[in-house]
Amino acid sequence: MSLTYEIKHRNMIVRLDAEIDHHKAEEIRDRLDQLIAMNSIKVLIFDFSNTVFMDSSGIGVIMGRYKKMKQMGGDVGLINVNSNIQRVLKLSGIYRLVKNYESVQDAIKRLV
Amino acid sequence: MKFENEMKIEFDSKSQNEGFARVVVAAFVAQLDPTIEELADIKTSISEAVTNAIIHGYEMYPGKVYIYCKIVDDVIYVEIEDHGKGISNIEEARQPLFTSKPNMERSGMGFTVMEAFMDNVEVESVEGCGTTVMMKKTLLSLRATKEEACNE
Ligand SMILES: Nc1ncnc2c1ncn2[C@@H]1O[C@H](COP(=O)(O)OP(=O)(O)O)[C@@H](O)[C@H]1O
Ligand SMILES: [Mg+2]
Numbered sequence: 001m002s003l004t005y006e007i008k009h010r011n012m013i014v015r016l017d018a019e020i021d022h023h024k025a026e027e028i029r030d031r032l033d034q035l036i037a038m039n040s041i042k043v044l045i046f047d048f049s050n051t052v053f054m055d056s057s058g059i060g061v062i063m064g065r066y067k068k069m070k071q072m073g074g075d076v077g078l079i080n081v082n083s084n085i086q087r088v089l090k091l092s093g094i095y096r097l098v099k100n101y102e103s104v105q106d107a108i109k110r111l112v
Numbered sequence: 113m114k115f116e117n118e119m120k121i122e123f124d125s126k127s128q129n130e131g132f133a134r135v136v137v138a139a140f141v142a143q144l145d146p147t148i149e150e151l152a153d154i155k156t157s158i159s160e161a162v163t164n165a166i167i168h169g170y171e172m173y174p175g176k177v178y179i180y181c182k183i184v185d186d187v188i189y190v191e192i193e194d195h196g197k198g199i200s201n202i203e204e205a206r207q208p209l210f211t212s213k214p215n216m217e218r219s220g221m222g223f224t225v226m227e228a229f230m231d232n233v234e235v236e237s238v239e240g241c242g243t244t245v246m247m248k249k250t251l252l253s254l255r256a257t258k259e260e261a262c263n264e
Contacts (some may be wrong), residue, residue: 022163023127029217053134053152055159056225060217084152091208091228092221 003031010042011112013104016051025057032065042074043111045104049080058085059092066098077107117143117183125170125177125194127163133179134158140181141188147253153229154188154249160222161192161245168212169196169243186254195242202235 005014012035017024036044044065048054066076078100081089089095101107119140123129134155141154158179165177178193199205205212206227211220226233230247237243 019131021127021130021159022167023130025217053155053159055156055163056219056221057163059219059221063219064217084149084156087228088156088221088225091224092219 003028005035007035007039007041010040011045011108012036012039012041012043013045013047015047015049018050018052020051020054020058020061022055022057025061029061029064032061033068036065036068041069042072043108044069044074044076045101045107045111046076046078047080047104048078048082048085051082051085054085054088056088056092059089059094062089062094062098063092066094075111077101077111079104079107115183115185119181121179122176125166125174125196127166129177130159130162130166133162133177137179137181137190141183144183144186144188144251144254145257146251150249150251150253154190157226157229157233157247158190158192160225161190161247164222164245165192165194165196165243167216167218169194169198171197186251188249188251190247191244192247193242193244198239198241199235199237199243200239202237206235 002017003014005012014032017028020028046062069076076098078098081100101110121136123132137158138151138155141151162177175195180191182189204210206223208224209220211218226247230249232248234246235243
């Protein structure tokens with residue numbers, strides 16, 4: 001399954017691919033950057049509900065988008081992160097910058 | 113009696129094969145009936161080492177990636193080998209967040225992930241010749257089941 005997205009106002013919810021590795025990461029990054037620019041996105045929410053696998057390439061994708069969104073005065077959040085993916089994310093210390101949220105509504109409320 | 117089983121695969125250094133490699137190793141390990149978490153640990157570690165062989169080892173020229181996998185009782189042993197450019201400073205390479213390719217949005221967390229998810233990770237590398245990453249993991253799920261059976 002590949003990436004789908006939904007844009008409400010200038011908030012974008014991106015449902016990520018089933019498997020996020022280096023092969024997929026480049027494609028995901030390019031697609032996201034295009035969508036962010038085209039729609040002047042302010043808040044980007046990564047929805048992991050379809051994602052069953054992620055390695056450290058995914059950390060690079062999230063960190064890269066985080067830096068980009070922050071530079072433009074925006075923010076980034078995560079939802080539906082399963083425990084295996086959380087273990088990968090925890091190692092990187094990324095949770096000091098980007099947080100998990102209960103739902104899209106919760107993320108938007110706290111980030112907008 | 114010791115249970116032993118081995119396998120070897122060899123494939124091109126193409127990023128499409130990252131998914132192939134981790135699924136093959138996972139299928140081989142599945143005979144030990146690992147937990148979902150143990151299987152995720154192994155798949156993620158394989159993905160890290162294979163990706164490194166492809167993007168760092170063979171960054172300039174394509175080549176072959178070799179995986180050797182061995183099961184001895186409840187221990188899984190994996191070697192991922194490339195004949196690429198090698199690593200000049202292994203200690204530095206293994207540091208969390210160290211990457212030689214920050215412009216590619218690499219996080220520098222590959223070795224850290226392998227070390228966290230496997231019991232033991234060793235790296236052998238010769239500049240200009242290539243790199244071998246050797247990893248080991250004892251499947252505690254299997255050990256627990258066996259001990260339970262013994263106690264009955
Ligand atoms: N197979 C390899 N061949 C050559 N260099 C490697 C290899 N594996 C790792 N390296 C080096 O070690 C560094 C750290 O690897 P890693 O922790 O996986 O981080 P990343 O892949 O994100 O850079 C790489 O940036 C690279 O310089
Ligand atoms: Mg790596």
